[in-house]
Amino acid sequence: MNGTRKAGPRAGLILLLVLAIPAVRSMMEGDMALHMLLQFPLLLLAGWLLTQGLTEQTRAELRKWNHAGIAGLLMASLVLMFWMIPRALDMALSDSTVELLKFITLLMAGATLELSWQSAGLIVRGFFLGNVLPMMMVVGWLYVEAPVRICSAYLTDDQLRAGSGLLALAIAGSVVWLLAFFCPPIRSKEIHDENQ
Amino acid sequence: MRTAAASVIFLVLGIWATCAITGGFELLTTEQARRLDISRKQPAVPEIRLIDQSGQAFHFGAWVREENKFLIVDFIYTNCQSLCRALGSEFQQLQQRIVERGLQSRVHLLSVSFDPAHDNPAVLQQYAGHMQAMPDVWTFATVGDARELDALLRTFGVTVIPDRMGGFQHNAALIWVAPSGKLVRVTDFDSSDSLLDELTGSN
Numbered sequence: 001m002n003g004t005r006k007a008g009p010r011a012g013l014i015l016l017l018v019l020a021i022p023a024v025r026s027m028m029e030g031d032m033a034l035h036m037l038l039q040f041p042l043l044l045l046a047g048w049l050l051t052q053g054l055t056e057q058t059r060a061e062l063r064k065w066n067h068a069g070i071a072g073l074l075m076a077s078l079v080l081m082f083w084m085i086p087r088a089l090d091m092a093l094s095d096s097t098v099e100l101l102k103f104i105t106l107l108m109a110g111a112t113l114e115l116s117w118q119s120a121g122l123i124v125r126g127f128f129l130g131n132v133l134p135m136m137m138v139v140g141w142l143y144v145e146a147p148v149r150i151c152s153a154y155l156t157d158d159q160l161r162a163g164s165g166l167l168a169l170a171i172a173g174s175v176v177w178l179l180a181f182f183c184p185p186i187r188s189k190e191i192h193d194e195n196q
Numbered sequence: 197m198r199t200a201a202a203s204v205i206f207l208v209l210g211i212w213a214t215c216a217i218t219g220g221f222e223l224l225t226t227e228q229a230r231r232l233d234i235s236r237k238q239p240a241v242p243e244i245r246l247i248d249q250s251g252q253a254f255h256f257g258a259w260v261r262e263e264n265k266f267l268i269v270d271f272i273y274t275n276c277q278s279l280c281r282a283l284g285s286e287f288q289q290l291q292q293r294i295v296e297r298g299l300q301s302r303v304h305l306l307s308v309s310f311d312p313a314h315d316n317p318a319v320l321q322q323y324a325g326h327m328q329a330m331p332d333v334w335t336f337a338t339v340g341d342a343r344e345l346d347a348l349l350r351t352f353g354v355t356v357i358p359d360r361m362g363g364f365q366h367n368a369a370l371i372w373v374a375p376s377g378k379l380v381r382v383t384d385f386d387s388s389d390s391l392l393d394e395l396t397g398s399n
Binding site for chain 1: 198199201202203206207209210213214217218223224225226228229357359365
């Protein structure tokens with residue numbers, strides 16, 4: 001238990017440092033698909049891992065502000081939706097303050113996901129996924145269908161790949177969500193039966 | 197209760213940030229932001245030196261005021277295979293309309309190349325011939341000093357990025373410059389006809 005508690009934040013810190021290396025950053029941000037589909041999720045993951053280092057005391061304190069994970073998942077969905085706005089994506093490339101804000105907010109979104117997911121019920125999770133997944137589909141579809149470049153910093157081919165990737169991820173996310181919706185009750189029921 | 201407070205704070209921050217980046221929910225893309233910015237601020241044409249297809253140099257801002265005409269500007273490079281072709285045929289049609297209505301004294305077309313390394317006056321002259329451009333209606337030019345290109349593109353809100361095949365990708369738009377030398381409007385390359393009426397009619 002103690003081991004994973006240390007290993008998580010350490011891995012998160014290393015991941016964050018690697019992502020912050022200028023060469024890695026420009027490599028990932030130079031390609032729209034890598035920017036949205038690799039750097040964003042890795043930043044979320046780094047935030048998630050770093051949060052595992054929090055003590056039980058801090059968690060209890062934070063839980064008071066985050067009943068059933070509502071505030072946390074709301075924040076995470078707002079952050080994710082914001083960074084899908086084409087202009088926000090452009091500004092993260094042209095303005096280093098905006099880029100710093102992107103790093104901080106995505107880390108925080110990863111952190112709030114970790115703090116909220118377990119305690120969030122089906123409805124709160126559904127609200128989160130019901131916001132983020134359709135938004136990804138709309139933005140992805142927009143990028144695929146757009147006759148012109150939507151992000152001025154990227155080529156049209158990039159846009160097409162990023163759009164297809166977003167669509168694929170959103171569809172995969174929806175499938176996983178549906179599976180999770182139908183499968184775990186059976187499993188927990190089995191465990192319940194075994195215990196009896 | 198605290199959860200509600202935290203949620204409201206996040207929501208307000210989220211709406212504020214979205215409002216800030218979308219210019220009050222008016223735009224989603226950088227291109228839209230640029231267009232709105234130009235029509236609101238109406239920046240002046242920069243005083244940089246351009247060279248036209250006959251090799252003659254002129255100062256952009258001073259030239260616009262001297263000519264005392266509405267100027268419709270697009271940005272091109274002569275090796276372009278895609279967008280510039282569309283822009284080129286749009287300008288051909290505009291040229292035809294200007295001549296038909298006898299607007300030569302009030303409207304002028306200017307195609308600026310952002311590839312000065314390749315598009316010297318001789319190349320531009322050849323391109324103008326290929327486009328059947330009439331010198332008194334349609335001028336081709338490029339920057340005299342490549343270092344001034346950035347300032348020019350920034351003022352006109354044009355982003356040029358090299359693609360991976362030796363060409364460029366750039367946003368295609370027509371930028372309308374008033375006789376005073378101020379940028380007044382940015383339009384798509386298929387919506388210029390009505391604006392031609394509007395601008396010349398109101399003048």
